[in-house]
Amino acid sequence: MRNDQVFKALADPTRRKILRMLGRGEMSAGEIAESFPITGPSMSHHFSVLKSADLISGRRDGQQIVYSLNTTVIQDLMTVLLDTFKQEPIGEES
Amino acid sequence: MRNDQVFKALADPTRRKILRMLGRGEMSAGEIAESFPITGPSMSHHFSVLKSADLISGRRDGQQIVYSLNTTVIQDLMTVLLDTFKQEPIGEES
DNA sequence: TAGAGAGTTAGCCAATCATCTAAATGATAC
DNA sequence: GTATCATTTAGATGATTGGCTAACTCTCTA
Numbered sequence: 001m002r003n004d005q006v007f008k009a010l011a012d013p014t015r016r017k018i019l020r021m022l023g024r025g026e027m028s029a030g031e032i033a034e035s036f037p038i039t040g041p042s043m044s045h046h047f048s049v050l051k052s053a054d055l056i057s058g059r060r061d062g063q064q065i066v067y068s069l070n071t072t073v074i075q076d077l078m079t080v081l082l083d084t085f086k087q088e089p090i091g092e093e094s
Numbered sequence: 095m096r097n098d099q100v101f102k103a104l105a106d107p108t109r110r111k112i113l114r115m116l117g118r119g120e121m122s123a124g125e126i127a128e129s130f131p132i133t134g135p136s137m138s139h140h141f142s143v144l145k146s147a148d149l150i151s152g153r154r155d156g157q158q159i160v161y162s163l164n165t166t167v168i169q170d171l172m173t174v175l176l177d178t179f180k181q182e183p184i185g186e187e188s
Numbered sequence: 189t190a191g192a193g194a195g196t197t198a199g200c201c202a203a204t205c206a207t208c209t210a211a212a213t214g215a216t217a218c
Numbered sequence: 219g220t221a222t223c224a225t226t227t228a229g230a231t232g233a234t235t236g237g238c239t240a241a242c243t244c245t246c247t248a
Contacts, residue, residue, distance in 0.1 A: 010101050041227080044227085139237085
């Protein structure tokens with residue numbers, strides 16, 4: 001896990017909102033982009049940053065790219081954060 | 095809570111290391127700075143960013159400034175992160 | 189009250205970042 | 219094949235960032 005890339009990816013509010021949207025289920029690049037006032041290429045850049053951080057994955061479905069949350073890496077992120085701040089693990093593995 | 099400031103504060107590895115050090119207990123600016131290869135003014139800048147995000151607080155003790163983790167805001171951060179990634183209805187975040 | 193120690197503030201600079209437009213790629217339909 | 223739709227890649231630009239040196243503030247002690 002590339003911590004630095006993950007935290008840098010989270011530093012942008014647009015990318016955090018993308019993650020929250022994908023938390024509800026997978027969506028195509030276009031569907032996601034509709035919710036933002038920025039251009040397609042800019043959105044594509046954000047997807048690319050999130051992919052590099054392994055926070056999301058994309059698969060092609062016809063003409064569209066469908067993105068989804070990479071929950072494994074997100075679990076790891078939580079672990080790192082808990083470690084960073086010395087909080088007690090929350091209801092961890094059984 | 096200023097989410098955007100918090101996430102931006104976390105985006106820098108030096109600042110994350112400062113937070114981990116303070117997780118073990120409060121330390122003076124000088125003690126913290128010893129662990130980094132950068133100048134005092136640059137360290138002071140990082141303390142300032144962390145203070146603006148309310149992640150740490152500093153109090154003067156004689157000639158030194160003693161910093162400590164602001165655990166309340168860190169609890170809030172955890173809540174926001176869980177909200178972001180736990181596939182629950184999304185609210186309005188920065 | 190002068191000097192030294194600990195940090196911060198001010199100002200500068202190079203690198204990175206988020207955004208844009210234009211052009212390219214990939215997939216589908218005619 | 220060619221047109222079209224969805225998305226990415228390339229290249230440019232202004233804003234932000236993290237680092238530096240110099241100068242300042244605050245506190246302590248002689």
